[in-house]
Amino acid sequence: MDNDKLVSLDDRVPSLKEQRKQRANRRLLFFLFLFFVILLLIIYMQSPLSHVRNIEVNGQYITSEDAVIDASGLSVGDHIWNIQADKIEESISTMPEIQSAVIERSFPSTVSIEVSEYPRVGYLYRGEKYFPILATGVFLSELPRHEFPSDAPILLGFEEGDALSEIAGELANIPEQISERISEIFHNGSESDPNAIIVYMTDGIEVHSTIRNFSEWMAPYPSIVHEIDHNKNGILHMRMSPYFEEFSTEESIEDEDLEGEADFDEGEG
Numbered sequence: 708m709d710n711d712k713l714v715s716l717d718d719r720v721p722s723l724k725e726q727r728k729q730r731a732n733r734r735l736l737f738f739l740f741l742f743f744v745i746l747l748l749i750i751y752m753q754s755p756l757s758h759v760r761n762i763e764v765n766g767q768y769i770t771s772e773d774a775v776i777d778a779s780g781l782s783v784g785d786h787i788w789n790i791q792a793d794k795i796e797e798s799i800s801t802m803p804e805i806q807s808a809v810i811e812r813s814f815p816s817t818v819s820i821e822v823s824e825y826p827r828v829g830y831l832y833r834g835e836k837y838f839p840i841l842a843t844g845v846f847l848s849e850l851p852r853h854e855f856p857s858d859a860p861i862l863l864g865f866e867e868g869d870a871l872s873e874i875a876g877e878l879a880n881i882p883e884q885i886s887e888r889i890s891e892i893f894h895n896g897s898e899s900d901p902n903a904i905i906v907y908m909t910d911g912i913e914v915h916s917t918i919r920n921f922s923e924w925m926a927p928y929p930s931i932v933h934e935i936d937h938n939k940n941g942i943l944h945m946r947m948s949p950y951f952e953e954f955s956t957e958e959s960i961e962d963e964d965l966e967g968e969a970d971f972d973e974g975e976g
Contacts (some may be wrong), residue, residue, distance in 0.1 A: 845870030
């Protein structure tokens with residue numbers, strides 16, 4: 708056997724001792740680090756640093772930040788790790804304007820409330836006041852006098868009830884490119900057709916339709932209105948089989964003759 712390849716036990720002992728010493732030092736450092744982390748956590752949990760100092764609300768446009776915080780039951784000084792997020796989210800979601808809420812903790816002392824609101828689909832006009840209508844059919848407190856509806860259609864002739872809830876649901880399903888072209892919706896139901904509505908569009912078209920399936924009937928509106936000669940006056944009927952009803956030319960001629968006779972009589976006078 709080659710003696711150069713043999714390593715005596717005496718030569719290996721110092722190396723083994725050094726390795727054991729290093730492992731012991733690393734183990735000691737680990738336990739010291741763990742001890743100080745636990746100590747810091749205990750100090751943090753028992754100190755005011757773990758109390759809520761800031762409550763942030765994001766995503767609200769209709770409801771106020773203060774109203775969301777009140778509904779949450781949170782307050783500055785609460786222990787941030789004692790917060791029951793599920794119960795708070797459920798409590799906020801009972802607000803008529805709120806569809807969902809998510810609670811998040813941000814180290815060291817901030818709680819964030821992210822809310823998702825039901826969209827405004829219209830404004831109920833009543834008594835010279837405008838009441839925002841949500842997609843659920845619920846209408847909120849009147850707009851301040853200096854605010855005017857601009858982001859959704861104005862609803863006239865509606866009363867609180869099934870018809871209002873149904874048209875709200877239909878408006879929620881209409882594509883934005885169509886809903887933003889609706890100016891006013893007038894409910895003119897009768898005994899024979901209780902769901903009849905007249906819709907005034909921003910492009911000057913008068914549409915006659917029905918509350919039931921309104922979103923479905925209005926779906927082809929952009930392509931249909933593109934085919935209409937805007938120099939012609941009439942009514943666009945949007946139901947199962949859409950068609951344009953042009954006003955008779957005889958009525959237009961009679962109106963022009965009456966205007967001409969009135970001008971002639973004034974000239975003679």
